Structures are given as C-alpha cells and as structure tokens.
Amino acid sequence: MSGFFGIVSKRPCITDLFYGIDYHSHLGTSSGGICTFDGNIFNRSIHSLKDSYFRTKFGEELDKFKGNSGIGIISDTDAQPIVVNSHLGKFAIVTVAKIVNIKELEQECLDNMQHFAELSHGDTNPTELVALLITQGKDFVDGIKNVFRKVKGSVSMLILTNNGVIAARDLYGRTPIVIGRNSNGYVMASESHSYINLDYETERFLGPGEIVKISELGIDQLLAPNDKMQVCSFLWIYYGFPASSYEGVNVEQMRYNGGYEMGKNDDVDADYVAPIPDSGIGMAIGYSHGSGIPYMRSVVKYTPTWSRSFMPVNQEQREHVAKMKLIPNRDMLNGKRVVFCDDSIVRGTQLRDNVKMLYDYGAKEVHIRISCPPLIDGCHFLNFSTSKTELELLTRRCIQELEGDSTKNLEFYRDHTTKQYANLIEMLRKYIGVDSLKFNTLNSICNATGLPKDRLCTHCFDGSSYGHK
Numbered sequence: 001m002s003g004f005f006g007i008v009s010k011r012p013c014i015t016d017l018f019y020g021i022d023y024h025s026h027l028g029t030s031s032g033g034i035c036t037f038d039g040n041i042f043n044r045s046i047h048s049l050k051d052s053y054f055r056t057k058f059g060e061e062l063d064k065f066k067g068n069s070g071i072g073i074i075s076d077t078d079a080q081p082i083v084v085n086s087h088l089g090k091f092a093i094v095t096v097a098k099i100v101n102i103k104e105l106e107q108e109c110l111d112n113m114q115h116f117a118e119l120s121h122g123d124t125n126p127t128e129l130v131a132l133l134i135t136q137g138k139d140f141v142d143g144i145k146n147v148f149r150k151v152k153g154s155v156s157m158l159i160l161t162n163n164g165v166i167a168a169r170d171l172y173g174r175t176p177i178v179i180g181r182n183s184n185g186y187v188m189a190s191e192s193h194s195y196i197n198l199d200y201e202t203e204r205f206l207g208p209g210e211i212v213k214i215s216e217l218g219i220d221q222l223l224a225p226n227d228k229m230q231v232c233s234f235l236w237i238y239y240g241f242p243a244s245s246y247e248g249v250n251v252e253q254m255r256y257n258g259g260y261e262m263g264k265n266d267d268v269d270a271d272y273v274a275p276i277p278d279s280g281i282g283m284a285i286g287y288s289h290g291s292g293i294p295y296m297r298s299v300v301k302y303t304p305t306w307s308r309s310f311m312p313v314n315q316e317q318r319e320h321v322a323k324m325k326l327i328p329n330r331d332m333l334n335g336k337r338v339v340f341c342d343d344s345i346v347r348g349t350q351l352r353d354n355v356k357m358l359y360d361y362g363a364k365e366v367h368i369r370i371s372c373p374p375l376i377d378g379c380h381f382l383n384f385s386t387s388k389t390e391l392e393l394l395t396r397r398c399i400q401e402l403e404g405d406s407t408k409n410l411e412f413y414r415d416h417t418t419k420q421y422a423n424l425i426e427m428l429r430k431y432i433g434v435d436s437l438k439f440n441t442l443n444s445i446c447n448a449t450g451l452p453k454d455r456l457c458t459h460c461f462d463g464s465s466y467g468h469k
Contacts, residue, residue, distance in 0.1 A: 001239050001382055003027035004094045005194055006071040006158040006165045008214050009185035014065040016198045020187060021072035022054050023194035026241055028076030032057060035081040035092040036070035037160055042092050043067070046079050068185075068216075069165060071158045077383055078125045081160070082118060086135040088143065089162060093134070095127045096175045096190060097155040098383050105129055105150060112136070130155055141222050144168045144211055154381040158188055164215035166222070172230040173208030174381045174457055176246045179219065186214045193243035205247060230457035232382055233445055237372045238279055238343045249449050252282045257448035258371050258440050259286025259341060266291055268339055268367050268436060276342040276354065277301040277326070283371045284341035293339065298332035299358075301325055326354060334362030341369050345428065348394035352432050359433075368432060370439045373461040374424065376414050381457060398427045414462045416441050 003024030007013045014036060021034065032054045033046040043065050047057035054074055073080045073094040081092045099105065106116070106124045109132050116132075118125040130147055137143025140159065147155055148171040156175045159166040167188045169177045180187040180200030187195045192202055206212065207225025214220075231247055237258075240251035263273070263286065272294045275284035278301055288295035302325055338358070345351055351368070358366050374395045390396050391406055399413055400406035402423060412420035416439075429437040442461055446453045458464060 001027045002073055002075040002077060002096045003190035004073040004096060004158050006188040008069045008165050008216060010216060011068060011184055013068050013070050014062050017070045017072055018058060018062060019198060020189060020194045021074060024074045024191055025054055027239065028074045030076050031079045032074045033080045034058060034065060034070065034072040035160055036065040036067040037162060038067035042083050042090060044081055044083055044092065069160060071160045071165060078127055080127045082127045082131050084131045088135060088140060092160040093127060093131050093157055095130050095155055095157045097126055097130065098153040098381055099126050099151050100380055101152040102126060102129060130157060140166055141211055148209060164213050166213050167206060168211040169206040169208060171209045172228060174230055174232050177206040179203040185216060188214065191241055191244045193241050229455045233456045233458050234460065236449060242282060247451060254448045255282030255371060256286035258444055259283035260290035261444050261447060262369055262440050263287035263290025270337045270339045270367060272296040273339045274298045276340055279343040280341040287341055287369060296332060298329045298338060300327050302327055328357055328361045330361045333358060335364050337365035338363055339367045339369055343371050344375060345370060345394055346375060347392055348431060355433050365435045367436045368434045372445060373439050373442050375460050376410060377460050377463045379460050398424055410463065
C-alpha cells in the first residue's frame with residue numbers, strides 16, 4: 001500500500017503538504033517524495049524511508065519547495081514522484097498502484113519507441129510506466145483512460161501540472177481519493193484524517209474512475225465516475241487509520257460494528273476482551289459491548305520507535321519488530337481467560353508467536369477472534385498478500401495439506417457453513433495454538449461497512465471481483 005497527498009492553495013503550500021504527506025506514514029516505509037511547482041520549476045526530492053521516518057528526511061530542506069501547489073507520497077513500492085516533459089507539457093505524478101501486467105506494458109512502451117529513465121529496485125518504475133501510458137493520449141483525460149484500459153490491477157493518481165492538480169481514482173475505486181477544502185484552497189488525499197489538523201474539511205470523495213482538475217478556481221470534473229465500484233474492504237479492516245473514512249464510512253466505526261456483531265453471537269466464557277493493537281482495538285471494544293464481557297488491555301503497543309511489523313521486507317526482521325513492539329502485561333494475563341481480537345491472519349507466524357507469549361505470561365485460556373473472514377486468495381489490486389506467493393498465506397498452506405492441492409475445492413473453504421471450512425479453522429487453531437478461533441463472516445463485513453457487497457472488493461475472501469482481468 002501507499003498514500004498520497006496533494007494541494008492547491010492561494011498561499012505557499014509546503015507546510016500543509018509536508019504534514020499532509022506525513023499523516024500517511026502508516027501506509028509505507030519504502031520511500032517518500034515531494035514535488036511543488038513555483039510557476040516556473042518543478043522542485044522535487046525523494047528519500048528512502050527504510051531507516052528513518054518521513055519527517056526526519058525532509059524537515060531540513062523544506063525551504064526549497066516554493067509555490068502554491070504540490071503533490072507528495074509515502075510509498076511502499078517505488079520511488080516517486082516522477083517528473084516528465086512530454087507533448088502534454090511538463091508534469092509530476094504520484095500513484096497508488098499495483099500493475100500485474102507491468103512486464104507486458106513495459107515491452108509495449110519499448111516497442112513504441114518510448115524509454116524508461118527511472119528504475120525501482122532494478123526494475124521498471126511503475127509510476128514512470130503510468131506516466132508513459134498517459135503521454136500516449138492526446139490530452140490528460142485521454143491518457144488516463146489509456147491507463148485504465150491497459151493496466152491489470154489498479155491505479156489511482158495525482159498529477160501536478162503548471163495550472164493545478166489532476167486527481168484520478170482507480171477505474172473501480174479500489175483505493176480512495178478524498179478532497180478537503182478550506183478558505184485558502186483544496187487538498188487531495190488517500191486518507192481523510194490527513195488534513196483534519198490542517199483545518200480542512202471534507203468536500204467529497206471521488207467516485208470510481210472519476211477524473212477532476214483542482215485549481216484556485218475550484219474543482220472541474222473532467223470525467224464522470226463509473227456506476228460500478230469495488231473499493232477494497234481490507235482498507236477498513238487493516239490498513240486504515242482509525243480517524244479516516246472511506247466512502248463516508250469511518251474506519252473505527254466499521255471495526256466496532258464488526259466486533260459488536262461477532263460478540264453478540266459468540267458464546268465463549270472469558271474474564272475479559274483485549275485487542276492486539278492497534279487495528280484490533282475498535283473490534284475489541286465492539287466485541288465487549290456485544291458480548292457483555294469487560295474490555296481490558298493486557299498487551300500494549302510501544303509506539304515511540306517501533307513501526308508496523310509488515311513493513312520490513314525481510315521476514316526475520318518483520319518477526320523481530322512484531323515481537324518487540326508488543327509488550328505483555330503479566331499482572332493482567334496471569335490466570336485469566338482472555339478473548340483477543342485481531343485484524344487478520346496472513347502468514348500466521350506473528351500471531352502464533354504472540355499467542356505463545358500470552359501463555360508464557362500466565363494466560364489460562366486464549367481465544368482469538370479475527371475481524372475478517374479467512375484470507376483464501378491473494379490480492380490482485382493492492383500491494384499486499386500477492387506481493388509474495390499464494391502459498392505464503394497460512395490458509396492456502398492448510399488447504400494444501402488437507403486437499404493435496406492448494407487450488408482444489410476453494411469454494412467450500414470460502415463458505416463458513418461447510419465441513420471443509422470447519423476443518424480449515426480447526427487446522428488454523430492448532431497451528432496458532434489457541435483454545436478457540438473464530439472469524440467474522442463476509443456478511444458481517446458488509447453489514448459493518450453498511451455498503452452492499454457489490455460495492456466492495458472481497459476478492460481475498462471469496463475470490464470474486466468484477467473488473468479483474
């Protein structure tokens with residue numbers, strides 16, 4: 001995942017731009033970038049974030065970013081922004097994207113006598129590829145439509161031009177773009193919480209495939225949104241910051257709703273409910289209210305120095321960070337029967353290690369409740385589970401063992417009413433090493449968001465999605 005932020009203002013923009021980008025730090029640690037336009041020059045800077053946070057990398061060079069408009073990103077993939085000079089004019093671009101067919105499109109551009117100047121980890125930079133596809137159009141709208149037509153996966157983007165910022169949301173709206181406004185101008189962001197402390201208020205969310213141009217004069221719609229939408233349901237479950245909203249639905253409220261429904265229908269006997277922080281907090285509070293079991297915290301996240309554990313690229317480092325950032329409270333755990341709420345099970349190694357820690361610190365019983373259904377399929381649209389192989393999903397390894405083939409009878413393992421599903425959950429329970437394990441259902445996820453299923457991408461849970469090429 002990645003998160004971007006853009007601004008068009010009546011006054012110098014760098015302060016709001018800098019802090020707006022920084023509020024997307026939970027979405028990436030690969031690189032960060034800023035670009036502003038001062039009326040003549042695109043001023044750009046990119047830094048690696050692998051060994052430090054965004055603010056520490058850019059704080060000393062902010063004076064060089066002149067102008068009233070700009071874009072920036074915290075990327076978990078490629079180095080951005082890219083600055084391009086083309087028949088469309090000079091522009092800078094940032095993307096939140098996953099391009100499944102990048103090799104095919106790369107070859108198409110090379111065959112079309114285009115070239116690539118940027119590399120990302122030795123490979124074609126996906127954002128530069130998007131820029132080249134845009135320049136194949138007769139204008140920006142035609143070029144962006146070319147991107148939507150050719151890319152398998154998803155692409156949302158901000159384009160900084162000499163007279164404003166163009167914002168284009170992914171064709172099926174898998175990733176969000178929200179516009180904020182105050183008396184001085186507009187901001188565009190992946191996360192709606194990013195501009196609250198900058199004194200902007202939400203103007204509106206872009207629709208799927210919608211293209212707008214934002215200038216000091218206002219918002220000009222260049223392409224109307226599609227009727228169909230497949231916004232990623234995992235945004236609410238895992239990625240999202242609690243104060244953010246997608247499609248007008250608050251992240252913390254959605255997590256609470258899912259926990260409440262699960263707690264209301266659960267029959268476990270426990271002393272208290274606790275979250276695996278941070279993304280399990282909203283669910284645990286909801287579960288407590290739904291079940292009537294008290295809410296307490298017996299595991300605390302140490303936030304001053306430890307980042308999110310999915311971010312280190314090395315699995316050994318990831319597991320080390322996961323262990324170090326969570327501190328158990330022995331006095332709260334010793335002799336207690338506890339329901340722990342967590343967002344998901346991906347590889348399973350972190351949760352298994354956390355569970356062992358809970359028992360080692362005296363927990364009498366550990367019951368795990370997961371806010372989403374089992375992750376059966378990898379994601380084709382965000383840089384999440386299929387950045388690796390399908391068999392890195394714990395569920396698929398279990399299905400491999402149960403069926404002898406990780407691709408066999410998947411429809412039964414997606415259905416929570418079947419014996420195959422029950423066998424899968426039992427195998428997962430034994431692997432994690434807990435007294436009981438339950439997952440929320442797909443219906444619960446839809447109910448928690450308040451959106452109809454056909455407006456949500458649930459591919460990782462049930463293998464379904466339209467627009468998947």
